Amino acid sequence: MxxxxxxxxxxxxxxxxxxxxxxxxxxxxxxxxxxxxxxxxxxxxxxxxxxxxxxxxxxxxxxxxxxxxxxxxxxxxxxxxxxxxxxxxxxxxxxxxxxxxxxxxxxxxxxxxxxxFFDYPAAKLRMVGITGTKGKTTTAYLLSAILRESGHKTGMIGTIAIDTGDGVLPAVHTTPEAYEIQKYLAQMVDNGCDTCVMEVSSQGLKMQRVEGIFFDIGMFLNIEPDHIGEGEHASFAEYLFCKSRLMRQCRIGIVNRDDPHTERILQGHTCSVETFSLWHPADVTAENIRFFMQSGELLGSFLVRVETAVYPVRMQLPGMFNVYNALAAIGAAGHLGATESDVGLALRSAKVPGRCENVRQSENYAILIDYAHNEMSLKNLLEMLRGFKPRRLIVLFGCGGNRSKLRRSKMGETAGHLADLTILTSDNPRWEDPEEILDDIEDGIRGTGGQYVRIADRREAVRYAMAQAMENDMLVLAGKGHEAYQEIRGVRYPLSEYELVEEARRSPDMGENTDRNEVDRWRNMRR
Structure with a gap:
């Protein structure tokens, strides 16, 4: 050219x-x-x-x-x-x-x-953009599942992976640079996709990575103070403004009526607006919501109401926040030709890697892997799990380096109030000292009176957590989710929660042949 x-x-x-x-x-x-x-x-x-x-x-x-x-x-x-x-x-x-x-x-x-350069591929696809502090990935997976059930060939760009319709690639950023986005969209067109579902981060909007794309549907899920600090957003006002740009870059805006910041998100919008809600009249709502455990799995069910239609939905993703994600996906899917049957069948089997994922169905205790890496996500996750009334709720997490320091103490405070035991460990320290990151988290948890220990090495922390767990406990490994690496000093080293769990399970001091003295040694560790 x-x-x-x-x-x-x-x-x-x-x-x-x-x-x-x-x-x-x-x-x-x-x-x-x-x-x-x-x-x-x-x-x-x-x-x-x-x-x-x-x-x-x-x-x-x-x-x-x-x-x-x-x-x-x-x-x-x-x-x-x-x-x-x-x-x-x-x-x-x-x-x-x-x-x-x-x-x-x-x-x-x-x-x-x-x-x-790629001949404007977005104009050849139906484009759906999803923004929000939490829930973008889950909503993208749910919507993609519904669309595929309804016969659409759907591509996806997001935190976990890039699906171009002919194979899945690992993702590096939630919203890639503009060149990569256009390249992936062109591949989707070449591979016969008719729709693309894209997670649109505030950084992606701020850094103009989605400039030149007009979305058929833009979705706003929620917003809370996050991603504020050096290298991210200067203030919550800037963070909110960046997310609001999606509502001036789409034809239909589907927004969460229950979020207190929705009116500000809609300031200056140029799209037609539809809403979803659990507590107010809206275009898409849910009622008779319940969560339960069946055969070791955490499940949720509710009735969805869209205009005059009411029909049941069952999901393998529990929690009120996942009901919100489902309502957003249902609202968007309706504009893309999905039926009630498509919604029901898709949501019944849809799973999202590293999102409240039960990785061990045990008669003794449950192990869940979740990507929760900010105060809002961790709070919602732990409150939801408390509703299942585990004997003890144990949470393991860290915080990313070179990211908001405010997030660290807030997450520590949240865990201290909601978990019976918190294990502080490394996430992706990036260019920071892992121990200094733990100091910041500890500042938040110390005043809560909650029990906690510090084990900077994540492999040892997971092993300790599993040695701690007893019958009817619930253990949550938070923050890493689907990620298969740990970033230290600019290098991404292989590290997967799934593999850490399996390593610990195979360890000679685990399982039925557990050396009780070894377990006691772990349990007697103090901060």
Whole structure:
């Protein structure tokens, strides 16, 4: 595709060099640049693409997009200024035979260029975007299950995986960069998908990763203070504003009427609005809700009311928050042709990896894996599990490094109030000291009087937790969910909760042949 074709619908400030160059790919990492690539300089949290321009030029970039803020106007030319060099743009063009596009916002430019490069695949699909502090993944899985039951070939982009209709890829971010999104959407089109269900994070909206996509349906589930801090959002107001952008980027907005912030989410909306609720009149509601355990599984059932229709639903996902997720999915599915039968059959069997997932059906105690990694999710999860009246509720969790520090003490406080025993351990410490993260969590739990221990090594923590568990206890491993890695100092090491549970189960000091002295040693550990 020629550069002038890519630039046709892009708002930019200036272009120097030939616009007829053939562009073979679009890159935003200089290491991916090959002969004929268009390199877009993005400014990230830890690096600025403008400082890697030299490497992109040496690798054969045919064109580059730079931010106007890095350009100093001169009389007859302009100076490109970065930390590494300051040279005239004309000199760069003469030396490297490259075209230079100056854009006000290179992130916006990447989104628009990627959409054009892949021939606007979102326009060829029915697009559903889901945002919310919690529940995005579960709602995406539930809606995808309903749509597939109704005969749609559905792709999905989200926290757990990318499904392009011809195989599933592991996900790195909830909402990938704009280039990857457009690439996945194009693959869905090529593979015969007619619909895409996408989790749209606040970061994805803030970083303009979904610019150029107009959603047929946008869904708002809920919002609570989270993702606030260095590298995320400056304030709750910014967090809320970023999520609200989805309501100005969709045709139909389906929103949670029970969330106290919904009115602010809808400020300035340009979509038609429909609602779901448990406590107020709405377009989709639920009644006669009950949760129960059957054959070792935690289940939920309710009657759903959509306009004048009322029909029963049964799910393998318990908890009021999952009823909300189901209502949101049902509301969206109705606009995409799903029937009551499709809803009932799909929700009865739908499961979500690492979301309140029972990984051991035992006569003695239950082990659940859940992705809860903020105060709101952990509180809802533990309150729901308390309703099943376990003898003791034991929770193991940590907090991610380089994320909101406020989250840590709040999660500690929540666990201290709701769990009988809390085991503090590492999540993804990233670039922080795991022990300092545990100190922050401990600040919150210490004042509750709740019993807790600290075991930074997650493998040892899981082994300790399982050694602690007794008959009719419920053990929750929270925070990691489906993740199969632990991120430490920029490296992702293999680590899976499922494997940790199996390792502990096979340990000689577990099971029927348990060495009681060893168990007592574990149980006598103190903070």
């Amino acid at each position: 020629r550069l002038n074709q890519l630039l046709k619908h892009l708002t930019y400030e200036h272009v120097q060099g030939s616009q007829s160059r053939e562009i073979t790919d679009i890159c935003y990492h200089s290491g991916n640049v090959r002969e004929g690539s268009l390199f877009v300089c993005l400014k990230g949290l830890h690096a600025d693409g403008h400082d890697y321009l030299q490497g992109a030029l040496e690798a054969g970039a045919a064109a580059v997009v730079i931010a106007a803020e890095n350009v100093v106007p001169l009389d007859n030319d302009a100076l490109l200024y970065t930390e590494q060099f300051g040279v005239r743009i004309s000199e760069i063009i003469d030396r490297w035979k490259v075209s230079i596009v100056i854009a006000a916002d290179t992130r916006h430019a990447l989104a628009e260029l990627a959409a054009a």
